[in-house]
Amino acid sequence: xxxxxxxxxxFDVPGGVQAxxxxxxxxxxxxxxxxxxxxxxxxxxxxxxxxxxxGRAVPVPYNGSVSRLRFGPVAAARVARWLDDGGxxxxxxxxxxxxxxxxxxLWAATCPVVATFHTANLRSRAMxxxxxxxxxxxxxxxxxxxxxxxxxxxxxxxxxxDAVVVPNGVDTRRFATAxxxxxxxxxxxxxxxxxxxxxxxxxxxxxxLCAALPRLRAAVPGVRVLVAGHGAAEPVRALAPADAAAVxxxxxxxxxxxxxxxxxxxxxxxxxxxxxxFGIVLVEAMSAGTxxxxxxxxxxxRVLGDGEHGRLFTPGDPAALAGAVLELLADPAARAxxxxxxxxxxxxxxxxxxxxxxLRVYETVTAGRRA
Amino acid sequence: xxPLLWTLLLLLVCCLLAWYLTATAxxxxxxxxxxxxxxxxxxxxxxxxxxxxxxxxxxGLLDPATALLLADAATASxxxxxxxxxxDPGPGTREEQERCDEERWWVETALSQALTAALAPGMVDARxxxxxxxxVGRARGAVRRVELARRFxxxxxxxxxxxxxxxxxxxxxxxxxxRLPRTADFDDAAALGRRxxxxxxxxxxxxxxxxxPPGTSPSDRHPDAGPGS
Numbered sequence: 031x032x033x034x035x036x037x038x039x040x041f042d043v044p045g046g047v048q049a050x051x052x053x054x055x056x057x058x059x060x061x062x063x064x065x066x067x068x069x070x071x072x073x074x075x076x077x078x079x080x081x082x083x084x085g086r087a088v089p090v091p092y093n094g095s096v097s098r099l100r101f102g103p104v105a106a107a108r109v110a111r112w113l114d115d116g117g118x119x120x121x122x123x124x125x126x127x128x129x130x131x132x133x134x135x136l137w138a139a140t141c142p143v144v145a146t147f148h149t150a151n152l153r154s155r156a157m158x159x160x161x162x163x164x165x166x167x168x169x170x171x172x173x174x175x176x177x178x179x180x181x182x183x184x185x186x187x188x189x190x191x192d193a194v195v196v197p198n199g200v201d202t203r204r205f206a207t208a209x210x211x212x213x214x215x216x217x218x219x220x221x222x223x224x225x226x227x228x229x230x231x232x233x234x235x236x237x238x239l240c241a242a243l244p245r246l247r248a249a250v251p252g253v254r255v256l257v258a259g260h261g262a263a264e265p266v267r268a269l270a271p272a273d274a275a276a277v278x279x280x281x282x283x284x285x286x287x288x289x290x291x292x293x294x295x296x297x298x299x300x301x302x303x304x305x306x307x308f309g310i311v312l313v314e315a316m317s318a319g320t321x322x323x324x325x326x327x328x329x330x331x332r333v334l335g336d337g338e339h340g341r342l343f344t345p346g347d348p349a350a351l352a353g354a355v356l357e358l359l360a361d362p363a364a365r366a367x368x369x370x371x372x373x374x375x376x377x378x379x380x381x382x383x384x385x386x387x388x389l390r391v392y393e394t395v396t397a398g399r400r401a
Numbered sequence: 402x403x404p405l406l407w408t409l410l411l412l413l414v415c416c417l418l419a420w421y422l423t424a425t426a427x428x429x430x431x432x433x434x435x436x437x438x439x440x441x442x443x444x445x446x447x448x449x450x451x452x453x454x455x456x457x458x459x460x461g462l463l464d465p466a467t468a469l470l471l472a473d474a475a476t477a478s479x480x481x482x483x484x485x486x487x488x489d490p491g492p493g494t495r496e497e498q499e500r501c502d503e504e505r506w507w508v509e510t511a512l513s514q515a516l517t518a519a520l521a522p523g524m525v526d527a528r529x530x531x532x533x534x535x536x537v538g539r540a541r542g543a544v545r546r547v548e549l550a551r552r553f554x555x556x557x558x559x560x561x562x563x564x565x566x567x568x569x570x571x572x573x574x575x576x577x578x579x580r581l582p583r584t585a586d587f588d589d590a591a592a593l594g595r596r597x598x599x600x601x602x603x604x605x606x607x608x609x610x611x612x613x614p615p616g617t618s619p620s621d622r623h624p625d626a627g628p629g630s
Contacts, residue, residue, distance in 0.1 A: 142438075166428050169560055172435055173553045190563070191556040194549055387545070394549045398442030 031392060033058055034118035034141075035067045036109075038130035040087040040098035042075035044260075044282065046310055047124050047148050050177075050198055054122075055080050057199070057385040068112045068131055070100035084108050084131045099130035109134040113141075120144055120392045126171065127164070136167050142395045146175040147185050147193065148308070172395045175388070178308045180329045196391065198310045199384035202376050205317035208289035216296040220252035221359050224295035224320070226288065226311050229279075230261030235301030235325065235346070237265035242301075242348035242355070243273045249356050255299075258283045258291060292318035296365070297358050300324035303346045309333050312340070313379045316372035321365045323354045339372040425564070426575050432561040433488055436582045439554035440487045443585060446550040447509060450543035451478040454516055457540045462525045462533055467518065474508075474515035481508045487558070488579040499583065506587035509547075513590035516544055520593055541593065548589040555584040 037051040048069070055065045055078070065080050070087035077083065085105055087098035109131055113121065118141050123132040126145040136143060174193035176182035185193045216222035223246075227234040239255065246253050257263065258280040266277050283291060292298060298315035302325045309330050315322050316333075322340035324330040334340035341358060343350040358365045377383075454475035458468045484501035485492065493501075518524070520540060527533035565576050 166424070169428060169432055169435075169564075172439065172557070173549070174556065191559050192552050193556075194552050390542070390546050391549055394442050394446065394546060394553060397445050397550075398438030398440070 031120065031389075031396070032064045032116065032118045033066075033392065034113065034116045034121045034135075035065060036121065036123045036132045036135045037067060037069035038099060038125050038128040038132040039070070040100075041067075041069035041071045041077060041081055041083075043098055046198075046308075050146075050148070050310075051124055052078065053199055053201065053381060054385065054388065057381050058389070061385065061389070063389075066112070066116050066118075068109065068135065070098065070105075070131060082112055084112070087130070099128060101129055101134070105131065106134045106138070110138040113138055119396055122146065122388075122392070123171075124148065126168070133164075133167070136170060139170065142172045142399060143170050144173045144175065144391055144395055145171045146177065146196075147181050148177050148198075149181065149184070173391050175391060178329050179332060181308065194391070196387045197379050197384060198308050198313070199381035200310060200313045200317055200376065200379045202313075202317040202380045204285075205289050205292060205314050206319060206373065208286065208293045208318060210294040211290045214256060214291055214294035216254065216294075217252075220254055221250060221296040222294065223253065223255045223297050223299050223355065224291055224315075225255065225257045225259075225299050225301070226283075226291070227259045228261050229257065229259050229263045233303050233306075234259075235303045236263065238301040238303065238325075238346055238348055238351055239299055240265040240269055240273075240277070242352040243269065243276060245349065245352035246355060247273060247276060249352075250359055253359070254278065256280055256291060256295065258288065289314075289318065292320055295320050297355055298322045299351070299355060300330060301345075301351055302327060302330070306330065310379075313376050316340070316369075316376040319369045319373045321358050321369045322372060323351070323358060334372075335375055339375040340368060422569075422573055422575070425567075425570060429561070429564055429570065429575050432557065432564060433576075433579060435557040436487050436554070436561050439550065439557045440582075440585075443547070443550040443554045444483070446543070446546045447478065450516075450540075450547050451475045451512065453540045453543040454512060454519075455479075457519065457536055460530075460532075460536050462527065462530060462536060463519055464524075464526075467524060471515045471519045474512040477508050478512045481505050485580075487582040490578045490580050495580070498580070502583060502585075506585060510588040513544075513588045513593075516540065517590050517593050520544075544590050544593050548591050551585050551587070551589050558582045558584045 035051050035055055037048055039045055039047055041048055051067060051069070055067050058065045059080060067081045068084050069081060070085060071077055071081070071083040072086055084100050085108060087100045089096050089098050113135065121135060121139045121141050122144045123135055124146050125148050126132045126136050136145070168189060174185060174191065175196045176185050176193040177196070177198050179195055182193045182195050214222060225236065225239060229236055236257065243255065253276060255277045257266070257277060260282050263279055266274055266279065269277070280291070292315045298312070298320045300309065300312055300322065304327060306327055306329045309324070312322055312324055312330060312333050316339060322334065324334060324340055324342060325345035326342040327345055331337070331342060334342060341354040343354040358368070454471055457463065458472035458475060463471065481504065482501060484498050484505065520537065525533060525537055561582055564570060565581060570576065
């Protein structure tokens with residue numbers, strides 16, 4: 031099958047949607063399908079061989095964070111040419127409402143279109159304004175995929191119609207077999223908490239973790255917090271010097287280092303304050319066999335099986351965060367049990383199962399055309 | 402206002418109206434096409450599921466009572482009369498067509514329930530049967546495909562109905578003689594299909610292939626099921 035994947039965000043910048051598209055392309059390619067990915071990218075950026083650049087992306091604030099998007103008539107022409115040259119059986123767009131390559135491809139596509147909705151926080155006001163313009167294009171989508179029940183609900187509420195849920199995929203084995211690094215591994219006196227994410231986005235909740243730090247250090251003085259990701263860490267700088275010393279900013283990590291960090295840590299903390307649609311990093315931590323403590327958000331609650339595969343605490347509440355984390359640190363046996371349950375549950379999201387399901391969607395869409 | 406201005410204004414309004422009607426007609430045409438193709442793939446996936454159910458029933462992996470129930474539901478699905486296409490105005494009155502659809506969905510619900518019962522934990526006796534995972538995996542995969550096809554079809558139907566409910570579309574008679582499509586309302590055993598991706602995933606028999614076993618392709622069995630026939 032000839033599959034064209036379209037990613038709206040710059041491919042040379044790390045991100046959840048980019049990682050999803052890259053992994054999906056790799057798995058479809060390994061299954062013997064012809065895959066081409068269209069995505070914005072910096073000129074001269076190193077890209078995997080299956081990626082076609084749609085040109086340089088421009089950073090614009092969209093949907094609560096700064097995204098690097100690509101738009102304009104030149105981009106539209108490039109997208110149309112890519113579609114023409116590709117001769118695809120299926121065109122699979124990601125985040126079709128982002129004002130970037132996906133929307134342009136939806137506009138130009140003549141082959142069956144599959145679209146994956148990653149986000150659970152569509153701004154309804156923006157949608158209402160743009161909707162009459164987008165509706166005819168959206169009607170071209172033959173199959174809608176949502177990455178979680180929350181993302182599906184957003185699609186149903188804001189766009190109408192229905193979508194099927196195919197979760198994000200994780201290469202669970204890579205995380206399960208990563209080698210821990212000694213400098214990131216905790217000891218009984220100095221356990222390690224880990225946190226990954228874009229630090230400049232308040233919704234990632236670093237400030238909640240920082241606010242909980244005095245409480246954590248009061249109970250476990252040696253506790254270390256390893257924070258990895260892009261951006262300036264304002265909340266850390268605002269801390270008292272003694273508390274700030276417990277936080278180590280690792281900066282952006284590559285994939286192997288990320289897996290090693292998740293393997294090494296004692297507890298993965300997800301202090302997000304809202305607007306998460308899936309929580310793939312939770313699944314990654316679970317795959318690595320690390321106990322997870324996360325904000326009680328709809329998406330996280332579902333991934334963590336209502337608390338059976340990880341601890342949940344009230345979002346935005348530093349005391350609740352400290353309580354949940356300290357409980358886990360105090361009882362290594364319970365922590366190990368939780369980690370084991372999480373590792374088993376994470377297999378649902380393994381790429382082998384997810385890619386098979388995505389292929390089924392492609393086949394459903396193309397089968398009707400041939401009949 | 403001079404008469405010339407009036408004429409120009411009238412011309413402009415006419416042009417706008419013509420453009421809007423053409424664009425809406427194209428939109429409706431595209432949605433109708435989606436309704437027909439998604440219905441064709443739903444029919445194909447239902448046929449595939451019924452044959453996977455027959456295979457499971459005759460595999461000897463189930464106890465005789467369950468096997469008989471499943472075979473009965475599966476053959477009922479294969480033998481159920483196919484109505485006209487989702488947009489075809491004839492043959493028969495609208496009531497007859499709707500009754501035909503409803504009977505069909507009733508039969509498919511029965512098959513969903515039979516499959517749910519047959520694939521419940523502990524029902525399949527896989528001892529000494531290396532092919533058990535294959536047969537069960539095919540059945541589970543077929544259930545999931547029906548779920549997908551039904552959702553995509555209903556999504557298309559809902560959007561087509563929404564556009565056709567618009568006043569201008571009705572007044573301008575843009576839908577022609579096409580029947581108002583109806584959603585396929587049956588139990589698709591969604592919980593069962595999703596378990597396919599749960600821990601211990603059953604291997605999909607043929608990832609990346611759309612091969613239907615010979616003799617069960619929709620065109621062989623249901624010459625009246627697809628669009629344009």
